[in-house]
Structures are given as structure tokens and as C-alpha cells.
Amino acid sequence: MKNKSNTLHVPPQAMEIEEVILGAVMLEREAYHEISNLINENSFYDLRHQKIFKAIKSLFMASQPIDILTVTNHLRNTGELEAVGGAFYITELTSRVTSSANIEHHALIVMQKYVERETIRLVAETSQNIFEGSSDIFNIHDNLIISIQKLTETNGDQVSELNNIITDRLSYYETKNDSGLTGVTSGFNGIDLITSGWQKSNLIILAGRPAMGKTALMLNFARNAAVLGEIPVVIFSLEMSKEQLTDRLIASETGISLDLILNRGLQDHHFKKIHEMKELIDSQIFIDDTSALSIQAFRSKCARLKRNNKVGLIIVDYLQLMKGEPEYKNNREQEISSISRSLKAVAKDLNVPVIALSQLSRKVEERADKRPMLSDLRESGSIEQDADQVVFLFRPEYYGIKEDRYGNSMIGITEVIFAKNRNGAVDNALLSFNGAKMKFCDNALEITQDLF
Structure with missing residues (x-):
């Protein structure tokens, strides 16, 4: 019988949803408004997607167009184009979607997976601190509570x-x-x-x-x-x-x-x-x-x-x-x-x-x-x-x-x-x-x- 404790756990992720979000924003610049208060580059699991979203954010903050060409050129100028899979991968992302419909729902899924990953990390670090016994347990407990509260805070509508x-x-x-x-x-x-x-x-x-x-x-x-x-x-x-x-x-x-x-x-x-x-x-x-x-x-x-x-x-x-x-x-x-x-x-x-x-x-x-x-x-x-x-x-x-x-x-x-x-x-x-x-x-x- 297989020992479940030895099973390799893959961190929570939604790779296909990440791809759809990036493709949708490059098709319709206005879609960025719907998701920018929910997720940022760190919300993405794939490192390539983190770099691409960061490029999109930079273009948005500079009031520049957001599309396949501008994102590709920005990544080329920052020396990260090859690291994300080249121009071919950027083009491939846009071919997976036809519109930005439901993008806010997709962003919520990506945010949820990010919170899950970060919660796992925080709990693991807390467990390690408890085993080491180097800190007061009440301080460890308080720090965990504060970290989780910060993790679940968003820029959602108020x-x-x-x-x-x-x-x-x-x-x-x-x-x-x-x-x-x-x-x-x-x-x-x-x-x-x-x-x-x-x-x-x-x-x-x-x-x-x-x-x-x-x-x-x-x-x-x-x-x-x-x-x-x-x-x-x-x-x-x-x-x-x-x-x-x-x-x-x-x-x-x-x-x-x-x-x-x-x-x-x-x-x-x-x-x-x-x-x-x-x-x-x-x-x-x-x-x-x-x-x-x-x-x-x-x-x-x-x-x-x-x-x-x-x-x-x-x-x-x-x-x-x-x-x-x-x-x-x-x-x-x-x-x-x-x-x-x-x-x-x-x-x-x-x-x-x-x-x-x-x-x-x-x-x-x-x-x-x-x-x-x-x-x-x-x-x-x-x-x-x-x-x-x-x-x-x-x-x-x-x-x-x-x-x-x-x-x-x-x-x-x-x-x-x-x-x-x-x-x-x-x-x-x-x-x-x-x-x-x-x-x-x-x-x-x-x-x-x-x-x-």
C-alpha cells in the first residue's frame, strides 16, 4: 500500500486560467481594469506568467497600448523575452481566447490558488519555528494570524x-x-x-x-x-x-x-x-x-x-x-x-x-x-x-x-x-x-x- 505521506504534492495552481487571463488582457486592454485590484504578478504560479503580467502592468501604468506587439517589445527591451518562451508563446496565449468575458471570475480563481499556496508556505514556516523552539509560541501564533490577515487583504471595492x-x-x-x-x-x-x-x-x-x-x-x-x-x-x-x-x-x-x-x-x-x-x-x-x-x-x-x-x-x-x-x-x-x-x-x-x-x-x-x-x-x-x-x-x-x-x-x-x-x-x-x-x-x- 502506498504511503500517502510520501506522495509528491503539487502546489495549488490554475495554469490554464493564468494563460486565459494573460491572453484576454492582450486582446482587450480594458480587461486589465477588471482584475488589477484582485491580482498582481505574484499571484501567478508560472514564472513566465509573472514576467508577462508585470510587463502588462508596466505598459498600463505608462498609459501605453497593451497587445501582442507592445508586450513582446517590452519584454525584449527588458531582456526577458526568451525567458518567457519568446514571441511565439506570447502569440500562443492570445490564440487561446476570443474575448475577456468572465475575466474577473478567472482572476478570483488565480487569487484563490495564490492564497492557498501562501497559506501552505506560512503554515510550513510556522511548523518549522515551533519544532525549532527558538521563539515564544504566542509570538509565533500572533505572527501567523497577522500574516494570514495580510494575505487575504485585497484592493477590492470599498x-x-x-x-x-x-x-x-x-x-x-x-x-x-x-x-x-x-x-x-x-x-x-x-x-x-x-x-x-x-x-x-x-x-x-x-x-x-x-x-x-x-x-x-x-x-x-x-x-x-x-x-x-x-x-x-x-x-x-x-x-x-x-x-x-x-x-x-x-x-x-x-x-x-x-x-x-x-x-x-x-x-x-x-x-x-x-x-x-x-x-x-x-x-x-x-x-x-x-x-x-x-x-x-x-x-x-x-x-x-x-x-x-x-x-x-x-x-x-x-x-x-x-x-x-x-x-x-x-x-x-x-x-x-x-x-x-x-x-x-x-x-x-x-x-x-x-x-x-x-x-x-x-x-x-x-x-x-x-x-x-x-x-x-x-x-x-x-x-x-x-x-x-x-x-x-x-x-x-x-x-x-x-x-x-x-x-x-x-x-x-x-x-x-x-x-x-x-x-x-x-x-x-x-x-x-x-x-x-x-x-x-x-x-x-x-x-x-x-x-x-
Whole structure:
């Protein structure tokens, strides 16, 4: 009788499925969007397939075509063509498929096999550590749990539609006590006069020091585009959760104090207001609160949202929290540069405006004049280069400035400074801001270039 313990075990794999995935992506470039958040080159069992998928990813990130010729040339240029079986094998892969139908299902199979292989490896390493007795058993146990959790984490969708989030938040509160614009409206006359609306393919950088109101204004932009402009909007929030953003949207829409909402002190008349904010509930705002979002996952998600939901405005809060390409992980300036280039590429490829929030350096605080300048953009000059518009927020009151040089009150006033405007005027707009309600409004003061 054969001893089962001596049977040679072949690692879990799905070679034919791997071949189908590679062939499908080379036939239809858009298929890459469907799978890039599920698998990467390490998910493939065959080393040849790992190299081919890595080449496909490189072409995608460079906004290059993906087909038999481009993949073959890329592998030839990197000296790996022969290692994957030559041009003949690349061609053979595409001959195995006729379309990219079911590619997401196929990617899930490849991902499952990868998880199985990695689980076997982790368990084997853990067993070896236990036999050696060189580590504390509780540490070994904890490390195994953490490793398996990381293994099963993916960049899968965390996009939630706002009306569903509002329903969830209501449950939480109750249990816990024709504009004439050529682009997407900001909802503010002063800003729209300067921009004619956020223009397709533009990258807009919204920057400021902490406490200037960047996130609040971003949410006002999102709400106004979705409600007034009837444009589907997606917010990628790398800092705040979707619940936190929704609380702020509700405060702005209803006029209920954010403090009251957060402390769950809502009364019946407050709930009535929330239920009556029909325009916001019916709007198409999507929120993805994936933390440490990679630029590759961002690009794929945006492409799918544009295709499936006709998203017309993309917002990122904020740029410095995104993960760039691995090769730049030891050079922060190059990493930020690659991120800003990718944001511009998304705006251009999808033909939608992209608004990215950005931090400013502390140099602002060291100057007598606290008004921000382009040189204050944090960590990379390429942000200014890639952006079509750079917009700074400045609150004079925050720095003790109570009046402008004409004697106008600056209490509650935010200056919106267009420091760069590639296709328009470099100008300023004034908004009034109610911090308790997260609400910006047009201000009656005259818009001027030189306020002080």
C-alpha cells in the first residue's frame, strides 16, 4: 500500500486560467481594469506568467497600448523575452481566447490558488519555528494570524453609494441617542466665474495648511456637482472614513451642527431635516475610503466607475497619503512626482476633472505673510507642473487678520487663491465659512486680485 505521506504534492495552481487571463488582457486592454485590484504578478504560479503580467502592468501604468506587439517589445527591451518562451508563446496565449468575458471570475480563481499556496508556505514556516523552539509560541501564533490577515487583504471595492451610507448613519444616530458653464459647477459664483466650471481632463490641486477647510470645501464641491450639476462624483478618502465624511455632508446640507451630530444629541426635528434632504440622498456620490490606496488601484477603480457609473468628477483627499510605485518607495519626492503624473493621466485618459487635496509645507508658518505660494507645495515641484490649476485656501482670521486694507471684515472669510490657472485668469474668490456646519457660501464682497 502506498504511503500517502510520501506522495509528491503539487502546489495549488490554475495554469490554464493564468494563460486565459494573460491572453484576454492582450486582446482587450480594458480587461486589465477588471482584475488589477484582485491580482498582481505574484499571484501567478508560472514564472513566465509573472514576467508577462508585470510587463502588462508596466505598459498600463505608462498609459501605453497593451497587445501582442507592445508586450513582446517590452519584454525584449527588458531582456526577458526568451525567458518567457519568446514571441511565439506570447502569440500562443492570445490564440487561446476570443474575448475577456468572465475575466474577473478567472482572476478570483488565480487569487484563490495564490492564497492557498501562501497559506501552505506560512503554515510550513510556522511548523518549522515551533519544532525549532527558538521563539515564544504566542509570538509565533500572533505572527501567523497577522500574516494570514495580510494575505487575504485585497484592493477590492470599498465604494459605497451615499444614499446607503446615510441610511446606515441614521440607524447609528437613532440607536446611539441653465448655468452656462462649460465644465462641472463648483456651486460658487465666484469660483465658477474664474473656472467656467471644473474642466474635463484638468487636474486641480486644492491645497492649504491644516484648519483652512480643505476637506469641508471639497465636500461642498462634491455635493454641488452631484446635486446642482447632476454629475456622478466619486471621493477617494484616504484620511477620513465614509461615515465621517457623511456626517459632514449631513451637517452642511441640513444646517445641523456637526458637534450635535457627532455627540448623537439629535432630536425629532433634526431627524426630520435629515429625512427631508432628498436632493442629497438622490444624488450620485460614491465614497471609497480605502486607506493607503495605491495609484494603480486608484486608476483601475476610476476607469471602472467612469464606465459603469458615468462618473464626471473625481476627488482625492489627499495626495500625500496615496502609495506610489514600489520603485520610488525610498525617494519621497520621486514617489509624489509619480503620483501627480498619474493623477493627471487619469484626468486625461478618462476625460474628467480630478481634484486632489494637498498639504502645504510648514514654510508658510515661518513667514510674516502667511498667504501660501506655489513654492509651498509639499515634497515636490512636479505637483505644480502637472496641475492645470493650483488653488490655495487662506483664512485671514486664523492668523489674526480681522480686516482687509479697505476695512472689510475678514471674520469667517476664506480666500480662494488661484495661484495657477493654465487656461484662465489667476484670480481670487471669497467665500464665507461656517465651521460648525461645514458649510461654505458665496460672499458678497467684491472678487479682487489684490485683497490686502
